[in-house]
Amino acid sequence: MGPKVLIIDDEADVIKYLTVVLKSNGFLPYSINSVKDAKAVVEKINPDLICLDIMMPEETGISFYAKLKRDKNLRSIPVIIISGVVQAGEFDFRSYLSDNSIPPPEHFLEKPINVEEFIGIINKLIKSGNFPKSGGNS
Amino acid sequence: MKSNNRVNPPRRLADMIYEELFHQVPFNVAVIDRNYNVVEANKNFTEYFGNWKNKKCYAVYKKLKKPCKDCPSVEVFKKGKPIVADAVGVDQHGRKTHYVGHVFPLRIKEGGRVEYALEMTHTVTETDRWQQEYQILFDRVPCYITVIGEDYRIVRANEAFRNNFGEVLGQHCYKVYKRRTTKCPNCPAAKTFRDGRVHHSTQLGMGKRGQDINYAVSTTPLMRGSDNIAHVIEISNDITALKKLEHQVIEAERLGAVGQTVAGLAHSIKNILMGLEGGKYIVSLGLNKNDKEMISEGWEMLERNFEKTTSLVKDFLSFSKGRLPQLKMIKPGFLVKEIVDLYKDIAAQSGIELRSEIDKNVKSAPLDPDGIHTCLTNLVSNAIDACLMGKQKGTEVLIKVSEGRDKLIFEVSDNGSGIDYEIKKKIFTTFFTTKGGEGTGLGLLTTRKIVQEHGGKILVDSEKGSGARFRMEFPRKRLMALYKEMK
CATH class of the missing domain: 3.30.565.10 (Histidine kinase-like ATPase, C-terminal domain)
Known part of the structure; x- marks a missing residue:
């Protein structure tokens, strides 16, 4: 069983696409289409990585990201933001959150993704392995 | 010699005239030598400043003990040219007095050095000074001022106005301001004539060279004691430059909106592209694996996103349609x-x-x-x-x-x-x-x-x-x- 990757995106097609990509590259994908119960899901499945969209109804990916990084049990899970809001090179995380204690996300990818680049980044982030699994003592 | 034949030569007519003029001219006239001594003065001067004989000019004019710092006569001695200066002095009764002096150089030999200064002064009352100051204010204030009569003819116009609209006294304001032959609709001056209140408005006029002049005008009644408003004062500020700036800002805003439109469109397109890429990926994976279900899943995804493209284009076209x-x-x-x-x-x-x-x-x-x-x-x-x-x-x-x-x-x-x-x-x-x-x-x-x-x-x-x-x-x-x- 490969590393667990959780996809959070409100677009069904994005979920489907990323699920197929991850599955065919040996990962174990999970998905949810809103941030509403995301924290409980993260706690339950304990993913090795999260792919997160920004613009979603009700709650944005950014605010969920902030919640995740404030939780000492979950903050070590690497996050890739995948969004079409701004260009990858121009993503200015600080302009969205005023809380300086929150580190910027591990990576930002612009939609549409390049599959090879996407898989490469996931492998690198998971292999860097300097993050203990959730539930452990950080 | 001819002159020796006459014991008492009669006064020459010219001399009589000069002497009379010297004393009757409505100025205080005095002649000063290079050492500040008053050597001659007319009756008016004597009546105004008192005894001057064997006195220094600064003692006579200002009751001082040493020369004035900005003595106009010194300037005339030095440069040999007439000048006009104003000063504050003290009359023979000790009253402070404002006067304006015209000082001329006098030479004994033509082309020689200036031996005397001829000072012609006239006193200026407070009212005169105020009037002069008001005139300067009226002309120099950086806005257009006109006074309009009940027949809408301009009876006064300040220098700033005349410079931009030409010499306009006696002409109808609507003709001068806007080249119209009839009164302007919503004329603020007409409103002021009617209700006696101050009114404001912004207008577009035409200058004497045919140039557009945007101005913000305020009209105020000019009443002299009675209830009748005989005249209205129009004070206008030239806002042509401001209007140009406003236009530039609107243009910049419009360009900003175009940029935002493009960014918004790019966001929508990126989402659709992600769906199309996804469909393509799933179809080709299905073909590789010979997985029909996967192929049809990918195909449906492609179809959905093509439809999204169509509806985006439709939306956008309806938006861009003027x-x-x-x-x-x-x-x-x-x-x-x-x-x-x-x-x-x-x-x-x-x-x-x-x-x-x-x-x-x-x-x-x-x-x-x-x-x-x-x-x-x-x-x-x-x-x-x-x-x-x-x-x-x-x-x-x-x-x-x-x-x-x-x-x-x-x-x-x-x-x-x-x-x-x-x-x-x-x-x-x-x-x-x-x-x-x-x-x-x-x-x-x-x-x-x-x-x-x-x-x-x-x-x-x-x-x-x-x-x-x-x-x-x-x-x-x-x-x-x-x-x-x-x-």
Whole structure:
């Protein structure tokens, strides 16, 4: 069983696409289409990585990201933001959150993704392995 | 020698005239030598400054013991040219006196050095000084001033006005200001003649070289003791440069809107591309694995996203299609009520109160009912959407319609707050879609476009943690001008 990757995106097609990509590259994908119960899901499945969209109804990916990084049990899970809001090179995380204690996300990818680049980044982030699994003592 | 034949030569006529002139001329005349001694003075001078014989000029004019620092005669001795100077002195009764002096050089030999200074002074009263100062103020003040009679003829005009509009005394103001042959409609001077009050307006006039002059004019009554207003003063500020600047700002805003449109469009397209890429990936994976189910899944995904492209293009085309607003005289409050009726239940279901405040002073206005309906719908649904983000209790959306200074104002505000709200608000103001896969992000752009087609502008006012307020302002004059044009 490969590393667990959780996809959070409100677009069904994005979920489907990323699920197929991850599955065919040996990962174990999970998905949810809103941030509403995301924290409980993260706690339950304990993913090795999260792919997160920004613009979603009700709650944005950014605010969920902030919640995740404030939780000492979950903050070590690497996050890739995948969004079409701004260009990858121009993503200015600080302009969205005023809380300086929150580190910027591990990576930002612009939609549409390049599959090879996407898989490469996931492998690198998971292999860097300097993050203990959730539930452990950080 | 001829002269020896006469014992008492008669006074020459010329000498008599000069002497008489010297004493009768309405000036105080004195002659000063290079050592400040008064060597000659006329009767007027003696009467005014008192005894001058064997005295220094500074002692006579100013009762001083040493020469004045800015002595005009010293200047004349030095440069040999006449000058005019004003000074404050003391008359023979010890009263302070203002005077203006004309000082001329006197030479004994033509081309020789200046031996004497001829000083002709005349005293100036306080009233004279004030009058002079008022005249200077009137002419030099950096705005146009004219005084207009009841027949609308210009009776006075200051220098600034004459420089830009030409010599205009006695001409009709409407001809001078605007090259018209009849009185201007909404003439502020006419209003002042009627009610005796101050009126303001902005106008476009034509200068003497045919150049456009934008000016902001204020009219005020000129009454001399009686209740009758015989004249009106028009004071105008040239705002041509300001107007140009305003035009540049509008142009920059328009270009900014184009940039935002492109960014919003790019966001929608990126989402569709992601779906297309996904479909393509799944189809080719299905072909590799010979997995029919996977192929059909990918194909459906491709179809869905092609459809999304079509509807995006349609939306965009309808947005970009220029359309003149179909103006009808309607009550703005009516449009607001319509929106409240439409959204009240939807808002209530989400625990949001939708309220309206309609100012009683708001008069009917020429508006495109469908266009304004679209604008209000967009703003209200965005505000409700924003409130949903906040999740706190007691959120409300308020639609206001009021009358500003010569403009009709619609306002849609909400009191949502919270992190998500702030993030969305930030993105809102750059006109992105916030409604998942539904919207194309054109709602606010469309609103802005409709408002601009009405000659108005849309302003966003949002502070951290305090909700957002969208304000649509429609200058009444522009609405009326559009309405007339349409008719």
